[in-house]
Amino acid sequence: MNRRLWLKGLAAFGLAVLVTPLRALAAVWNKPAFESAQMDGALRGLGIVQAGPTRDVVLIAPDMAENGAIVQVEVESRIPNTEAIALLVEKNPTPLIANFMFSNGADPYVITRIKMAETSELKAIVKAGGQYYTVSRKVEVALGGCG
Amino acid sequence: MADLIKLRARLKDGVTEVKALMNHPMETGRRKNDVDEVIPAHFIQLVTVTLNGKPVLEAQWGTGISKNPYLTMRLRTAKLGDRIGLAWHDNKGGSNSAETLVEAG
Numbered sequence: 001m002n003r004r005l006w007l008k009g010l011a012a013f014g015l016a017v018l019v020t021p022l023r024a025l026a027a028v029w030n031k032p033a034f035e036s037a038q039m040d041g042a043l044r045g046l047g048i049v050q051a052g053p054t055r056d057v058v059l060i061a062p063d064m065a066e067n068g069a070i071v072q073v074e075v076e077s078r079i080p081n082t083e084a085i086a087l088l089v090e091k092n093p094t095p096l097i098a099n100f101m102f103s104n105g106a107d108p109y110v111i112t113r114i115k116m117a118e119t120s121e122l123k124a125i126v127k128a129g130g131q132y133y134t135v136s137r138k139v140e141v142a143l144g145g146c147g
Numbered sequence: 148m149a150d151l152i153k154l155r156a157r158l159k160d161g162v163t164e165v166k167a168l169m170n171h172p173m174e175t176g177r178r179k180n181d182v183d184e185v186i187p188a189h190f191i192q193l194v195t196v197t198l199n200g201k202p203v204l205e206a207q208w209g210t211g212i213s214k215n216p217y218l219t220m221r222l223r224t225a226k227l228g229d230r231i232g233l234a235w236h237d238n239k240g241g242s243n244s245a246e247t248l249v250e251a252g
Contacts, residue, residue, distance in 0.1 A: 029192040029193060029207055029238075030207055034192075034207070034209040034210075069213060069214070070213045070214075071213075072217075074219075089211060092211055093175070093177060094209055094210060094211065096209050096211070097208070097209055097211035097212060098206055098207065098208045098209065098211070098212060099206070099207045100204060100205075100206045100220075101204070101205045101206070101207075102203070102204055103202055103203060103204075103205070104198065104201050104202065104203045104224065105198070105203065105222055105223055105224030105225075106196075106203040106204050106220060106221070106222055106224075107162070107220070107221035107222065107223060109220065109221045110204075110206075110218065110219065110220050111217070111218070111219035112212060112213075112216065112217060112218050112219075113212070113213040113216070113217045114211050114212060114213060115175075115210075115211050115212070115213055116211075145213075
């Protein structure tokens with residue numbers, strides 16, 4: 001076998017071995033936060049001790065959702081250096097819905113569709129520069145969608 | 148199709164909007180079937196969006212994301228023809244991925 005080719009292969013293999021555990025580490029799912037049945041536990045799991053109110057996060061959701069199985073939520077942070085946005089529904093069986101982490105020029109902005117078991121406060125918590133900021137709005141749910 | 152991801156990336160006025168629709172049951176583990184057996188939890192836990200292979204969004208999800216998840220995100224660093232990738236991994240070890248090119252919006 002050609003020596004250069006062999007070395008190339010070896011290098012590629014080494015890189016794969018190095019890269020795989022890093023990727024796996026990044027992909028660790030925050031089990032304690034997501035499985036917590038309480039808002040407090042979910043926040044603790046996310047490492048959030050205190051989140052102050054802000055006017056620089058826009059949280060758009062319907063005031064009244066016909067079907068709790070599909071509630072469209074749009075959230076945008078205008079706080080500089082936003083790293084992450086978490087979505088939580090206070091009265092869901094497990095309040096933490098999602099945690100979005102942005103990097104490499106992504107806008108701190110997402111639209112997604114969530115389940116709501118009943119009428120509840122919907123919260124977005126933004127992490128920026130090591131601090132946490134929160135906005136909240138009430139969504140009335142006509143038909144619960146958590147099953 | 149059980150394993151379909153619809154992925155689109157459109158660039159307009161400097162902003163690339165990435166839209167994705169994933170086929171997934173997103174079972175909470177709290178629902179019961181017709182014979183009163185609990186349907187096991189089956190849901191996406193991690194979604195990664197990449198721009199030319201570099202991560203731009205990493206999302207961790209719980210069971211509260213709706214069935215057949217929908218996601219929109221925005222980028223200011225993408226150019227026409229750049230590669231946008233999306234991959235998901237679920238709690239049962241399942242995964243899927245898709246790729247698209249940034250097109251004019």
